[in-house]
Amino acid sequence: MSDRSIRLISTAAVWLFALVWALPLLYAIWAAVHPSAFATHFNLAAPLTFENFTRAWTAAPFARYFLNTTLLVLGIMAAQFVICTLAAFALARWTFVGSGVLFALILVQLMVTPDVLILENYLTLKQMGLIDTLTGVGLPYVASAFGIFLLRQTFKSIPSELDDAARMEGASTLQTIWRVYLPLARPVYVAYGLVSVSYHWNNFLWPLIVTNSVETRPLTVGLQVFASVDQGIDWSVISAAALMTSAPLMIAFLLFQRAFIQSFLRAGIR
Amino acid sequence: MAAPRASRLNIHLQGWLLVLPAVVLLATFTHVPAVETVIDSFFSTPHGKRPAVYIGFDQYRTMLADPVFWLAFRNNLLYALITVPLAIALALLMALWVNGRIKGRAALRLAFFTPTILPMVAAANIWLFFYTPDYGLLNQIIRLFGFESVNWLGSPATALPALMAVTVWKEAGFFMIFFLAALQQVPPVLYEAARMENASSWLVFRRITWPLLMPTTLFVAVNALINAFRVVDQVIAMTGGGPNNATALLLFYIFQVAFSFWDSGYAAALSVVLLSTLAIIAFLQFFLLDRKIHYR
Numbered sequence: 001m002s003d004r005s006i007r008l009i010s011t012a013a014v015w016l017f018a019l020v021w022a023l024p025l026l027y028a029i030w031a032a033v034h035p036s037a038f039a040t041h042f043n044l045a046a047p048l049t050f051e052n053f054t055r056a057w058t059a060a061p062f063a064r065y066f067l068n069t070t071l072l073v074l075g076i077m078a079a080q081f082v083i084c085t086l087a088a089f090a091l092a093r094w095t096f097v098g099s100g101v102l103f104a105l106i107l108v109q110l111m112v113t114p115d116v117l118i119l120e121n122y123l124t125l126k127q128m129g130l131i132d133t134l135t136g137v138g139l140p141y142v143a144s145a146f147g148i149f150l151l152r153q154t155f156k157s158i159p160s161e162l163d164d165a166a167r168m169e170g171a172s173t174l175q176t177i178w179r180v181y182l183p184l185a186r187p188v189y190v191a192y193g194l195v196s197v198s199y200h201w202n203n204f205l206w207p208l209i210v211t212n213s214v215e216t217r218p219l220t221v222g223l224q225v226f227a228s229v230d231q232g233i234d235w236s237v238i239s240a241a242a243l244m245t246s247a248p249l250m251i252a253f254l255l256f257q258r259a260f261i262q263s264f265l266r267a268g269i270r
Numbered sequence: 271m272a273a274p275r276a277s278r279l280n281i282h283l284q285g286w287l288l289v290l291p292a293v294v295l296l297a298t299f300t301h302v303p304a305v306e307t308v309i310d311s312f313f314s315t316p317h318g319k320r321p322a323v324y325i326g327f328d329q330y331r332t333m334l335a336d337p338v339f340w341l342a343f344r345n346n347l348l349y350a351l352i353t354v355p356l357a358i359a360l361a362l363l364m365a366l367w368v369n370g371r372i373k374g375r376a377a378l379r380l381a382f383f384t385p386t387i388l389p390m391v392a393a394a395n396i397w398l399f400f401y402t403p404d405y406g407l408l409n410q411i412i413r414l415f416g417f418e419s420v421n422w423l424g425s426p427a428t429a430l431p432a433l434m435a436v437t438v439w440k441e442a443g444f445f446m447i448f449f450l451a452a453l454q455q456v457p458p459v460l461y462e463a464a465r466m467e468n469a470s471s472w473l474v475f476r477r478i479t480w481p482l483l484m485p486t487t488l489f490v491a492v493n494a495l496i497n498a499f500r501v502v503d504q505v506i507a508m509t510g511g512g513p514n515n516a517t518a519l520l521l522f523y524i525f526q527v528a529f530s531f532w533d534s535g536y537a538a539a540l541s542v543v544l545l546s547t548l549a550i551i552a553f554l555q556f557f558l559l560d561r562k563i564h565y566r
Binding site: 011014015018019021022023024025027028031040083084086087089090091094096097099102105106108109111112113114115116117118119120121122123124139140142143145148173198201202204205208209219220221223224227228235238239241242243245246249250253254257260261264265 | 281282284285286288289291292293294295296298299300301302303304306307310367372373374377378380381382384385387388389390391392393395396397398399400402405406407410439444447448451496502503507525528529534537538541544545548549552
């Protein structure tokens with residue numbers, strides 16, 4: 001066999017593999033955009049419809065779920081930026097009493113995420129009266145070891161002459177962070193923001209435990225409730241709902257593919 | 271230039287002030303509950319007016335005699351041992367394909383990476399449909415080849431592998447991008463040298479690519495391993511641990527004991543097992559990754 005035909009065959013094999021890989025998703029898309037009658041048998045003449053999406057949208061309070069998730073991911077991101085920046089700056093620039101031990105203790109959270117300790121954290125939240133609130137869903141994730149680690153690495157690479165210069169001009173610590181560190185670390189904040197938003201958009205177990213009403217439920221939990229209770233087994237509608245909940249992230253990803261992939265790479269672990 | 275005494279004191283103070291919010295939150299939701307979990311595992315579950323009492327290792331004795339715990343533990347080990355190498359191997363293959371000069375690279379990369387963007391619950395529902403008995407796509411396909419329709423999630427023999435497939439599907443594309451980035455770091459000179467020596471592509475992979483990818487492989491493996499012991503979304507969404515606990519995994523069982531059976535003492539003991547497992551992985555990571563034993 002010639003080199004050329006070997007190359008052709010292997011290309012075809014890779015394409016076949018990719019097709020198989022995409023099959024579950026393509027199948028769901030097929031079901032979502034065709035009437036239920038065509039959900040499980042394929043006919044190129046099947047009429048396209050948007051009805052499954054409207055039926056899902058009206059059958060459950062998805063609008064509210066979207067709002068909840070949006071508030072949640074933006075709130076967590078904003079709080080993480082503030083809290084992790086402050087801690088990362090101190091740990092990157094200063095050696096203070098216990099800073100080494102502290103950093104090691106912070107890193108523990110990379111392994112022991114809040115959802116591993118579901119029961120204790122649930123009880124803590126209950127004492128605080130934060131069960132079934134968006135604050136309760138977000139609070140355990142606000143101080144993120146990952147964010148502190150990432151920002152600390154970044155801040156360490158910023159030459160300290162720059163903050164000496166800012167101090168000469170009489171800037172306080174917070175002003176130095178704001179004027180020198182934030183602008184220089186911007187790409188890292190973008191990366192961290194994307195990773196944080198996609199993590200919390202998709203997070204499920206913790207919000208499932210903490211929320212129990214429409215007003216607080218994020219999309220993932222709403223989808224699960226919808227698929228298991230509200231709906232019989234109309235796969236077209238469930239597929240439409242599943243795609244709908246993923247749509248904003250998917251569209252953002254399609255538009256900013258490079259930024260997403262760069263962010264995940266930079267961030268490494270989620 | 272030595273800082274004056276006053277400003278050095280000032281740094282200790284300012285340092286602690288800046289880390290304080292993070293420290294308080296981390297302690298509240300990570301360190302304190304971790305310690306409390308260990309303590310609670312030595313106490314009975316409080317019922318109504320009856321407070322928790324110290325019972326020593328009783329919860330652990332119950333655990334050792336609990337067949338569901340052993341099943342969940344075994345399932346979880348299997349889950350890790352199968353999904354981690356499989357996801358890594360596929361991720362590496364995908365990266366090698368997409369890195370080469372293949373037609374339609376962008377589309378291929380998209381097909382491989384898209385599953386990682388989906389929420390696991392959405393992916394789980396999509397796969398539920400894919401696995402549906404009789405008329406789901408998977409059964410339609412195997413019937414084309416003359417096989418009987420299989421109730422993938424309904425029979426104990428296939429339910430766990432069916433969940434593993436979802437995990438691998440969702441993770442391989444994510445790991446692919448790390449391999450892709452690493453592949454692009456390999457100095458082209460090495461490949462040129464190999465070409466001059468007329469080395470076969472397998473030899474090039476084994477002697478150049480694979481050793482240089484080792485740090486990435488270890489990094490990905492550790493993360494995959496941690497994820498494997500935190501799998502729970504797809505279990506809740508797809509099987510509820512069934513049939514007959516065939517798909518019960520550690521975190522799912524903790525969730526069930528804590529929030530369906532409300533047995534907090536026992537849930538704490540189970541959590542200690544999970545925490546210890548994660549600690550062992552952390553230890554492994556420390557020795558494998560930080561000692562930098564790659565490039566051999």
